[in-house]
Amino acid sequence: MPSHLLIGQTLSFTADPFALPPEEAARHQSRGAVLIENGRIAAIGEADALARAHPGAERVDHGEALISAGFIDAHVHYPQTAIIASWGKRLIDWLNSYTFPEEMRFGDADYAAAVASRYFDLVLAHGTTSVCSFCTIHPESVDAFFSEAQRRGLRVWGGKTCMDRNAPDALRDTAHTAHDQSLALLKRWHGVDRLSYAITPRFSPTSTPEQLEALGALWAAHPDCAMQTHLSEQREEVAWVAELFPQARDYLDTYERFGLVGPGALFGHAIHLTGRERARLRETGSALIHCPTSNTFIGSGLFDTAARKREGQIVGLATDTGGGSSFSMLRTMAAAYEIGQLTGTALHPAQLWWLATQGSARALRADHLIGNLAVGMEADLVVIDLASTPAIAQRAARAENFWEALFPTIMMGDDRAVREVWAGGKRVVAKAAGQ
Structure with a gap:
């Protein structure tokens, strides 16, 4: 060469x-x-x-x-490429109205491959060279994502999204199938060329304790993988989690009790955290992924980047396509700056650029390779x-x-x-x- x-x-x-x-x-x-x-x-x-x-x-x-x-985009949903910038919903309505109907299509391997190709065309045109993506419940969606990334020589993370409740029947698996299909995909793709697997419970409301336990066991057996999910994105979601897990101390505890907290854990959003949650996230070396365009577009709230960094959190930056309203990490940096102003700190250009490169690489435990x-x-x-x-x-x-x-x-x-x-x-x- x-x-x-x-x-x-x-x-x-x-x-x-x-x-x-x-x-x-x-x-x-x-x-x-x-x-x-x-x-x-x-x-x-x-x-x-x-x-x-x-x-x-x-x-x-x-x-x-x-x-x-x-640029490194640390939290995306490539299957939501076609529904980006859809009008007028908050989180739960967004999932039911836009996300779930679109994700049902990804059992079709050809459709998944076409969207994966379009997605990488779009993000590369915006200067993004690495992403960490949720796929869908379908193994075909994971194969499409990794196959396309491999063809282009990209370093990426991705995984099968696991859900066994509070989702349409066509998008549910079980604790058993979530574990076994994730394991099979992990064995097929993890460590091949520049590809890495991410164990992927969507979020606590769509996984039973049995499924979270199974995925925690899978991560314990393969700790070099990432684990990605969502945490405290909207207040209604936090209240819903409290109803679903009445024994849990807080939202984070619904993951913590099943071994889904620690180095390599990527928690998207993490806006409405308690003091205990912030302390545990810092102590365990988990990462918080800031998704500013999504947080404003869906009306979730304001992530205080400067405060989280002052307390020693690992913070990455992400578009959260397609709840996020842009494929561009430049636009994402701009939104992070605007939210920083609203939370009391004008982030320096160096800080914004670092979040979109080395900060996200560090969250992914890849700052020795990229960023x-x-x-x-x-x-x-x-x-x-x-x-x-x-x-x-x-x-x-x-x-x-x-x-x-x-x-x-x-x-x-x-x-x-x-x-x-x-x-x-x-x-x-x-x-x-x-x-």
Whole structure:
């Protein structure tokens, strides 16, 4: 495989920008370069020096465009691609009116494959190189997701969504089938190429204690897998969980008592948490996944990113397609900023970018592989035009520093800002200027 030298501005992180002053945690080079060899980052540094040191590398000069780690979307529902931006529902009504009818279609392997292909086309066009997705109850939906990701050389996580109550009959399994089908899919896909399995109870209201126990046992047997679910998204949901699990101390306890809390656990939303829940999530090394466009679109509430980070939580960022209203992690960063303002903290551009890259990678226990520009990391990269529209360009032109130049793209950028995408050292998206 030939080596490539990508030249442009570069942005990498040496620390968590919530733990140190953001400008100290991030490293920006105005004329930097990234050397890609054998699917990994072989060097990062000053452009002229790397060009002299590697004269045989194929050079791609992006001028003032920004080279970054690819975006990582830590909580999605790829089967909801076709129902994104559906009108007027809150969580339970959303599931019954839109989600469940659409998910019933994924027993058709051809339909699942078509949606998986469309989904990856969309997210790659927005610069997202890794996702962690709920599939449906159907093994066909998992096979479609992993097959398409494998074909494109992507690092992804996914799993069969398990439900044995409070769902249509056509979308229910049992404790036994949830365990056995998840195990079979895990054995088929986990660790193959860049694919990882995520054990996936949808959320406590759609799983009996027997099913949660079975999935807890499966995770205990395969702790290198992720475990993804939902937690405390809406107040009505929290009240419903209390009715369904009267012996539980709180919502988190419905997972905790079955071994579904700990490193590798990914809890989507996690807005309305008690003090005990926050303490246990931090103590166990579980991750909270912030889904800002979904939280506003469905009316769930405001996740306080700054407060959760101050108390030591692991926090990732996600679109929550299709409850989330965009496939774009740029739009998701913008929504996280807006929610941060409403909760009392204006998040720094470095903090937003970190959440969408290294923060999500850390939540997925993959920050040693993806999410940063560093030697040895897998070469999943995005090249961002920081003047992609007239509105962005005129604001960026007035910037007095790099962060002022980057912030308009965070707030107003979309797929037009994405110039190139690399996955595993291969260029998978390349756009002409203006596309």
